[in-house]
Amino acid sequence: MITWIGFCAGEIWRYLDGHEGEAHLKELFTGIKEAPEQTIMMAVGWLGREGYVIIEGGLPNPLIKLNPKPPSKS
Secondary structure, three states: HHHHHHHHHHHHHHHHHOOOOOEHHHHHHHOOOOOHHHHHHHHHHHHHOOOOEEEEEOOOEEEEEEOOOOOOHH
């Protein structure tokens, strides 16, 4: 499951990168067809916890934005 969530996180990052760096959660649900909504939400949480995205607003449709200053890879 962790591998699948990681794959989905990469898909989310690529989606956001191709859409001016941001999208609402419901847009991710329709734009990423390879993963169920629950997996997308887990992957968004993972990206947020790791500092790769910023989540603004609350459910049901928060705005997910790429972090302009993501954590450095050391």
